[in-house]
Amino acid sequence: MGSLMIIGGSEDRTDGKAVLERFVQQAGGPKAAICVLTAASTVPDTIWAQYDEAFAKLGAGNHSHLKVDERAQADAAGVAEKIARADGIFITGGAQERLIAATGDTLLHKALHEALQRGACIAGTSAGASAMAQHMLVSGKTELQAEKGAIEFGKGYGFASDFVIDQHFSQRHRLSRLLSAVAENPQLVGLGIDEDTALLIEQSTSIEVLGGGAVTVIDGRQSVSNAARIKDGECLEIVDVRLHVLPSGTRYRVGGGPAPFADLLQRLINIA
Amino acid sequence: MGSLMIIGGSEDRTDGKAVLERFVQQAGGPKAAICVLTAASTVPDTIWAQYDEAFAKLGAGNHSHLKVDERAQADAAGVAEKIARADGIFITGGAQERLIAATGDTLLHKALHEALQRGACIAGTSAGASAMAQHMLVSGKTELQAEKGAIEFGKGYGFASDFVIDQHFSQRHRLSRLLSAVAENPQLVGLGIDEDTALLIEQSTSIEVLGGGAVTVIDGRQSVSNAARIKDGECLEIVDVRLHVLPSGTRYRVGGGPAPFADLLQRLINIA
Numbered sequence: 001m002g003s004l005m006i007i008g009g010s011e012d013r014t015d016g017k018a019v020l021e022r023f024v025q026q027a028g029g030p031k032a033a034i035c036v037l038t039a040a041s042t043v044p045d046t047i048w049a050q051y052d053e054a055f056a057k058l059g060a061g062n063h064s065h066l067k068v069d070e071r072a073q074a075d076a077a078g079v080a081e082k083i084a085r086a087d088g089i090f091i092t093g094g095a096q097e098r099l100i101a102a103t104g105d106t107l108l109h110k111a112l113h114e115a116l117q118r119g120a121c122i123a124g125t126s127a128g129a130s131a132m133a134q135h136m137l138v139s140g141k142t143e144l145q146a147e148k149g150a151i152e153f154g155k156g157y158g159f160a161s162d163f164v165i166d167q168h169f170s171q172r173h174r175l176s177r178l179l180s181a182v183a184e185n186p187q188l189v190g191l192g193i194d195e196d197t198a199l200l201i202e203q204s205t206s207i208e209v210l211g212g213g214a215v216t217v218i219d220g221r222q223s224v225s226n227a228a229r230i231k232d233g234e235c236l237e238i239v240d241v242r243l244h245v246l247p248s249g250t251r252y253r254v255g256g257g258p259a260p261f262a263d264l265l266q267r268l269i270n271i272a
Numbered sequence: 273m274g275s276l277m278i279i280g281g282s283e284d285r286t287d288g289k290a291v292l293e294r295f296v297q298q299a300g301g302p303k304a305a306i307c308v309l310t311a312a313s314t315v316p317d318t319i320w321a322q323y324d325e326a327f328a329k330l331g332a333g334n335h336s337h338l339k340v341d342e343r344a345q346a347d348a349a350g351v352a353e354k355i356a357r358a359d360g361i362f363i364t365g366g367a368q369e370r371l372i373a374a375t376g377d378t379l380l381h382k383a384l385h386e387a388l389q390r391g392a393c394i395a396g397t398s399a400g401a402s403a404m405a406q407h408m409l410v411s412g413k414t415e416l417q418a419e420k421g422a423i424e425f426g427k428g429y430g431f432a433s434d435f436v437i438d439q440h441f442s443q444r445h446r447l448s449r450l451l452s453a454v455a456e457n458p459q460l461v462g463l464g465i466d467e468d469t470a471l472l473i474e475q476s477t478s479i480e481v482l483g484g485g486a487v488t489v490i491d492g493r494q495s496v497s498n499a500a501r502i503k504d505g506e507c508l509e510i511v512d513v514r515l516h517v518l519p520s521g522t523r524y525r526v527g528g529g530p531a532p533f534a535d536l537l538q539r540l541i542n543i544a
Contacts (some may be wrong), residue, residue, distance in 0.1 A: 040291065214417050247509050
């Protein structure tokens with residue numbers, strides 16, 4: 001069974017490196033074959049250099065740069081083969097729309113799904129985290145209040161079909177943005193991941209929060225809102241959202257966790 | 273029946289003045305006797321000058337400064353008599369602990385309760401809003417994450433016994449602070465009031481949100497947290513908080529509002 005690491009951006013790459021260390025471990029340790037996909041970034045070589053150094057310091061002996069800038073490269077057989085041999089794939093930050101424009105529905109994308117199914121660990125940070133959803137949050141212009149029409153969605157990688165993922169969550173004060181997304185799409189559950197924090201989902205087994213922050217879950221499936229009655233730009237009223245804050249150290253195994261979280265735990269564990 | 277206006281601070285005093293205009297109206301209009309209590313502030317004359325001008329421009333013909341700096345003044349009969357003749361009492365910002373140190377459990381405080389019972393409107397902004405609770409949020413040192421032991425409580429005026437009130441809510445990103453308060457005190461429901469925004473409670477009748485922002489309600493009465501198992505300074509896990517966001521324009525009459533909000537509406541309407 002594979003695992004997903006959904007990382008809220010700005011994970012430590014130079015000091016403790018706890019999130020990256022766990023990724024290496026999850027991929028299988030020092031001998032694991034690790035690929036770093038930088039397609040979200042406009043400065044892929046700079047980003048790769050950071051991860052190259054970080055993974056080297058963590059003792060990962062077999063890590064390489066998956067440099068893909070356009071769809072033709074993502075559809076080249078060599079790239080898919082590299083992913084097919086990888087134990088861990090790390091998707092960097094940048095812009096999720098750039099990442100998906102270059103790689104969505106290509107052989108690379110197909111290879112990522114196959115990698116997860118055969119037991120690899122796929123990690124995505126910042127843009128790479130958002131892109132893990134089917135309904136990918138691309139941008140949101142809310143400031144302080146939840147408002148209608150503020151969120152732009154795109155088609156993501158689809159590892160998580162029932163969730164909408166936001167990152168840099170507490171640091172960029174994105175509660176209103178995620179509430180806006182959920183008020184208009186109550187069937188999607190919001191996952192707000194803090195910086196230097198990861199939600200690790202081990203398929204069919206457990207979820208765990210690690211790093212320096214928390215994961216905020218915004219469940220609007222029972223909620224009542226005025227979204228259908230107001231115009232774009234107007235403020236959303238939203239009643240009966242279920243909010244869960246899971247700090248670093250939280251770990252729930254299948255069938256465990258607090259009773260009110262049981263249904264969401266089941267959905268998260270089966271995410272991938 | 274009296275009314276309470278719980279204002280999140282920084283209400284417009286120079287341009288639209290919508291919140292203050294509504295206060296004047298709620299107190300009875302241009303002829304209403306209005307007192308401005310500045311005891312929360314270290315610069316009471318400066319604050320009074322702002323409200324003096326604002327209320328004059330709003331056509332209030334009978335407004336005066338209730339200048340109280342220490343308990344002896346708050347226990348003087350003349351002050352209580354002034355409140356006894358007031359239709360509206362406006363409690364300014366500053367520091368809630370200063371306000372309560374000077375006026376809590378004095379004749380002034382008793383007169384405020386009597387004023388509400390005989391039908392006056394009591395408004396409090398910022399510190400004046402926080403002080404309306406029985407369990408008054410004095411300070412909270414949380415930054416991005418909810419944590420145990422972060423909140424300091426004091427004894428407030430007690431108009432709202434089941435609620436903990438925070439102000440400047442969205443602008444100062446106080447969700448974690450209010451979640452911290454509620455996680456450790458799940459019997460208290462959190463009210464987060466945005467700047468230039470008021471929650472108007474007309475006793476036994478209705479609640480209304482007015483001004484430029486929203487009221488965020490944090491109901492942890494069903495929640496499950498790790499508060500009892502962790503130490504001060506550690507991060508709180510909190511599951512199954514009910515979150516409600518009520519933007520300006522929301523108005524619920526007794527017996528109305530969305531079904532999941534019915535119980536809280538009842539509590540709010542009977543607050544005073």
